[in-house]
Amino acid sequence: MAPLALAVTIGDPAGVGPELIVEAWARRKERRLPPFFVVHGREVLLAAAQARGIDIRVEPIARRDQAARVFPDALPVYGDLDADYTPGAPSRDGAKLALESLGDAAQMTVDGYAGGLVTAPISKSRLVEVGFAHPGQTEYVSIACGFNAGAGTMMLAGPRLRVVPVTVHIALEDVPGRITQDAILGAAMATVPALRRDFGIARPRIAVAGLNPHAGEDGRFGNQEAEIIAPAIQTLCEAGMDVRGPFPADGLFSPPALATFDAALCMYHDQALIPFKALDFEDGVNVTIGLPIVRTSPDHGTAFGIAGTGAASAGPTIAAIRLAGEIMTRRSLPPGAARG
Numbered sequence: 469m470a471p472l473a474l475a476v477t478i479g480d481p482a483g484v485g486p487e488l489i490v491e492a493w494a495r496r497k498e499r500r501l502p503p504f505f506v507v508h509g510r511e512v513l514l515a516a517a518q519a520r521g522i523d524i525r526v527e528p529i530a531r532r533d534q535a536a537r538v539f540p541d542a543l544p545v546y547g548d549l550d551a552d553y554t555p556g557a558p559s560r561d562g563a564k565l566a567l568e569s570l571g572d573a574a575q576m577t578v579d580g581y582a583g584g585l586v587t588a589p590i591s592k593s594r595l596v597e598v599g600f601a602h603p604g605q606t607e608y609v610s611i612a613c614g615f616n617a618g619a620g621t622m623m624l625a626g627p628r629l630r631v632v633p634v635t636v637h638i639a640l641e642d643v644p645g646r647i648t649q650d651a652i653l654g655a656a657m658a659t660v661p662a663l664r665r666d667f668g669i670a671r672p673r674i675a676v677a678g679l680n681p682h683a684g685e686d687g688r689f690g691n692q693e694a695e696i697i698a699p700a701i702q703t704l705c706e707a708g709m710d711v712r713g714p715f716p717a718d719g720l721f722s723p724p725a726l727a728t729f730d731a732a733l734c735m736y737h738d739q740a741l742i743p744f745k746a747l748d749f750e751d752g753v754n755v756t757i758g759l760p761i762v763r764t765s766p767d768h769g770t771a772f773g774i775a776g777t778g779a780a781s782a783g784p785t786i787a788a789i790r791l792a793g794e795i796m797t798r799r800s801l802p803p804g805a806a807r808g
């Protein structure tokens with residue numbers, strides 16, 4: 469039987485997602501990509517291919533199990549919803565298509581019709597206008613799996629660095645109040661098994677960043693390190709995990725420090741994602757850990773300003789598809805067999 473293909477969402481049709489999916493398909497052999505199909509947006513894909521100067525065949529499939537057979541010769545598309553292709557000009561209809569594609573693709577992955585879910589970029593503020601009530605796709609997918617919104621944990625994974633933000637899409641002024649021992653324990657307890665199971669790292673090493681400059685400088689610049697972060701690290705060490713810190717965040721991503729850990733737990737979104745995108749943007753993947761389904765996404769957003777111009781790099785989309793395939797394969801092997 470052919471392996472299950474990945475379900476790829478169309479993302480916002482006014483963003484760079486559709487053209488990057490098309491380019492990923494065009495480079496499927498060179499980059500050894502696992503089979504995938506797109507959920508809705510056939511006309512958008514054809515128009516995006518034309519704008520990018522890519523000659524492509526797009527084939528509608530009536531059943532998802534046809535995707536792997538069609539994939540070598542044409543980009544399979546399941547579902548007949550569509551929208552106008554207006555790169556750089558997001559619309560309500562485009563946001564509706566993005567939401568339908570996400571909903572259907574997530575559901576078919578949960579139901580076992582796809583081997584994993586790869587989400588193209590959406591605009592969170594645009595989706596809110598058509599009824600999306602979540603901070604991001606991570607929470608949406610967690611709920612689609614039947615859990616609460618916080619069940620999935622965001623990790624950004626690249627060749628040089630993996631980061632897990634303990635708090636994510638909240639205002640900076642709300643961060644200190646959300647740094648709790650439970651939040652840190654939850655992030656670490658999602659990260660360690662994911663590094664073992666999904667990344668094949670037998671003994672994961674976790675570094676934890678402080679919140680304040682110089683990790684608080686012995687209490688002179690803040691007390692969260694001593695009162696919250698260090699006790700959480702101690703609890704994790706007592707449970708047998710290799711967790712160190714809190715480290716001053718500005719030194720944690722220097723080249724020598726990078727070699728000392730497999731993932732860094734960071735206290736807020738930009739503390740994690742700024743070093744990540746500076747170091748690993750081109751191959752950067754946003755992966756949701758801690759869920760029964762595989763879900764990845766490129767590390768960038770809709771990039772409306774360059775959509776349709778040909779300037780957007782397909783590297784992160786290709787990396788997201790590849791990593792989803794790798795995790796799918798690792799999860800199908802007996803425990804321990806995929807560790808390197």
Ligand SMILES: NC(=O)c1ccc[n+]([C@@H]2O[C@H](COP(=O)([O-])OP(=O)(O)OC[C@H]3O[C@@H](n4cnc5c(N)ncnc54)[C@H](O)[C@@H]3O)[C@@H](O)[C@H]2O)c1
Nearest residue numbers: 588589590591592593765766767768769770771774780781
């Ligand atoms: N995976 C996702 O769904 C995701 C991730 C991040 C942001 N977003 C959403 O995207 C929208 C725009 O967010 P933003 O402007 O902060 O981030 P962005 O990633 O869209 O753009 C940031 C910068 O990176 C550039 N860029 C992005 N992708 C690129 C690519 N593939 N190749 C070359 N350059 C690229 C853009 O031109 C821009 O200069 C927001 O609405 C946000 O919610 C979605």
Ligand SMILES: N[C@H](C(=O)O)[C@H](O)COP(=O)(O)O
Nearest residue numbers: 604605606607754765767768
């Ligand atoms: N925080 C991510 C980033 O900035 O790259 C991004 O917004 C994606 O979030 P979701 O996967 O939850 O939509």
